Amino acid sequence: MLEELKRETWEANLELVKRGLVLYTFGNASGIDRAQGLVCIKPSGVDYDELQPEQMVVTDMEGVVVEGSLRPSSDLKTHLVLYRAFPSIGAVVHTHSKYATAWAQSCRDIPALGTTHADYFHGPVPCTRELTDDEINGDYVLNTGRAIIERFQGIDPLAIPGVLVGGHAPFAWGRTPHDAAHHAVVLEAVAEMAFMTVVLNANAGVSQALLDRHHFRKHGPNATYGQR
Numbered sequence: 001m002l003e004e005l006k007r008e009t010w011e012a013n014l015e016l017v018k019r020g021l022v023l024y025t026f027g028n029a030s031g032i033d034r035a036q037g038l039v040c041i042k043p044s045g046v047d048y049d050e051l052q053p054e055q056m057v058v059t060d061m062e063g064v065v066v067e068g069s070l071r072p073s074s075d076l077k078t079h080l081v082l083y084r085a086f087p088s089i090g091a092v093v094h095t096h097s098k099y100a101t102a103w104a105q106s107c108r109d110i111p112a113l114g115t116t117h118a119d120y121f122h123g124p125v126p127c128t129r130e131l132t133d134d135e136i137n138g139d140y141v142l143n144t145g146r147a148i149i150e151r152f153q154g155i156d157p158l159a160i161p162g163v164l165v166g167g168h169a170p171f172a173w174g175r176t177p178h179d180a181a182h183h184a185v186v187l188e189a190v191a192e193m194a195f196m197t198v199v200l201n202a203n204a205g206v207s208q209a210l211l212d213r214h215h216f217r218k219h220g221p222n223a224t225y226g227q228r
């Protein structure tokens with residue numbers, strides 16, 4: 001079942017390790033088959049060294065396991081909330097990558113300070129509010145997803161394919177597992193650059209014109225980046 005999606009999701013999980021975004025068993029990637037309404041996600045607590053494509057867990061949109069003998073990632077419900085709210089996305093990645101997490105723990109949006117950021121994120125990478133005690137003591141993982149959706153009111157998730165959860169860490173997404181992992185890696189790089197930039201110049205900033213120029217070079221009907 002969903003062999004191709006399992007392999008893509010497995011590869012996205014390994015990409016997070018390869019790029020230094022996860023330690024031990026932190027982090028998870030999932031992908032969705034929209035036609036069947038099924039999600040493939042990393043099993044909970046399995047070492048990346050031992051992770052096999054066939055171990056990826058398949059669940060329905062309610063989180064009920066449809067195939068697989070292992071328990072799905074404990075963050076599954078956050079992924080499901082994102083899939084329901086953002087019909088344009090096909091994969092979700094969660095890490096505790098160092099610099100993006102530092103911004104999340106500081107409860108600060110990552111400001112758009114240059115063209116690397118603008119190539120991927122059309123505006124600041126938003127940070128959610130912190131969850132209330134009731135939300136934390138209740139259905140915490142689900143409420144994490146809801147806080148993300150609340151923060152993304154009026155924001156196109158494909159124009160800004162990532163978020164910081166206040167006090168926690170980043171989530172990123174994309175059309176495919178490969179895209180989502182790529183965005184998580186770029187988000188970490190952008191977070192590191194922004195941190196250094198703010199240290200060097202607390203008033204750093206660039207024009208909207210420059211940010212737009214770079215963003216629309218890669219995205220939208222007039223994109224010119226890469227080969228035809």
Ligand SMILES: [Zn+2]
Pocket residue numbers: 094095096168169
């Ligand atoms: Zn986490």
